[in-house]
Amino acid sequence: AQKVTQAQTEISVVEKEDVTLDCVYETRDTTYYLFWYKQPPSGELVFLIRRNSFDEQNEISGRYSWNFQKSTSSFNFTITASQVVDSAVYFCALRGTNAGNMLTFGGGTRLMVKP
Amino acid sequence: DSGVTQTPKHLITATGQRVTLRCSPRSGDLSVYWYQQSLDQGLQFLIQYYNGEERAKGNILERFSAQQFPDLHSELNLSSLELGDSALYFCASSVLGAGEAFFGQGTRLTVV
Numbered sequence: 001a002q003k004v005t006q007a008q009t010e011i012s013v014v015e016k017e018d019v020t021l022d023c024v025y026e027t028r029d030t031t032y033y034l035f036w037y038k039q040p041p042s043g044e045l046v047f048l049i050r051r052n053s054f055d056e057q058n059e060i061s062g063r064y065s066w067n068f069q070k071s072t073s074s075f076n077f078t079i080t081a082s083q084v085v086d087s088a089v090y091f092c093a094l095r096g097t098n099a100g101n102m103l104t105f106g107g108g109t110r111l112m113v114k115p
Numbered sequence: 116d117s118g119v120t121q122t123p124k125h126l127i128t129a130t131g132q133r134v135t136l137r138c139s140p141r142s143g144d145l146s147v148y149w150y151q152q153s154l155d156q157g158l159q160f161l162i163q164y165y166n167g168e169e170r171a172k173g174n175i176l177e178r179f180s181a182q183q184f185p186d187l188h189s190e191l192n193l194s195s196l197e198l199g200d201s202a203l204y205f206c207a208s209s210v211l212g213a214g215e216a217f218f219g220q221g222t223r224l225t226v227v
Contacts, residue, residue: 035215045205045218047117091158095216101209102148102171103216105158 002027004094006106013082014114021077021109023092029053034068034075035093035103045091051075082113118142121206121219129227133194136222140187140208146170147189148209148216149181153202164189196226 003026013019025034036048049059051068059066063080079086089110093103118141128134140147149161160173164183175181178196183189193200203223207216 037218043203043223044117044220045207047215047217050215101146101216102160102163102173103150103158103207104160107157 002029002032002094002096002104004092004104004106006090006092006109008109009107010110010112012112012114015084016081018078018080019082019111019113021079021090021092021111023075023077023106025073025075025092025094027094027096029096029098031097033095035095036066036075036077037091037093039089039091039108041088048077079111082111084113084115087111087113117217117219119206119208119217119219121204121222123222124220125223125225127225127227128196130196130198132196132226133192134196134224136191136193136204136206136224138189138191138206138208138219140189140206141217144208144210144214144217145187146209146214147183147187148207149175149189149191150205150207150218151202152205152221153199158205161191193224198226200224201226 005024032053034051038046065078067076089108091108092106120139122137145166148163152158161175162181163171167183181191203221205221207218209216
């Protein structure tokens with residue numbers, strides 16, 4: 001069975017602070033994919049990044065960066081110099097390679113960025 | 116815009132009724148997924164179709180069913196609705212395999 005844990009249910013920061021959202025996963029698949037999605041107050045799910053299990057290189061996209069560590073089964077997401085528009089619920093998700101390609105989601109972390 | 120279209124955006128219906136949610140995947144995507152997002156269960160996978168065939172089933176109730184048509188659009192049918200079925204229902208599509216799953220804007224179902 002697959003499992004994704006986002007231990008932080010809610011985080012509140014002041015604008016311009018850096019913030020890291022934690023994600024820990026469990027899977028028996030040797031090949032798998034990890035994702036982050038953003039759900040703003042309007043409700044849609046916006047794809048942010050996909051990482052496959054063979055690629056542990058960290059990635060940076062503007063103010064966003066991701067740290068994938070297979071040894072600790074973690075895929076953490078950092079927002080640098082947070083902005084009010086970053087306020088949303090962020091979901092980490094896992095897709096295995098057996099029995100379909102569905103996503104298993106974590107419970108989400110609600111990020112509130114105050115001006 | 117993800118390219119995945121869901122209709123309707125909002126739906127209010129009474130207990131015991133039946134509704135149909137519709138999803139048009141991104142152009143070229145053969146795989147369609149349905150997810151339910153509720154306050155107590157979070158985001159849960161319901162069912163997946165690939166090129167018209169059911170491929171995987173998750174925590175989908177027997178009162179719920181889905182299908183994918185030859186033009187690749189999909190419908191999720193929810194019957195004998197209960198208050199607890201109130202949720203946000205998402206459709207997603209992807210190229211089968213490692214492709215990203217792109218989500219529609221969701222259908223917010225309220226059962227009263």
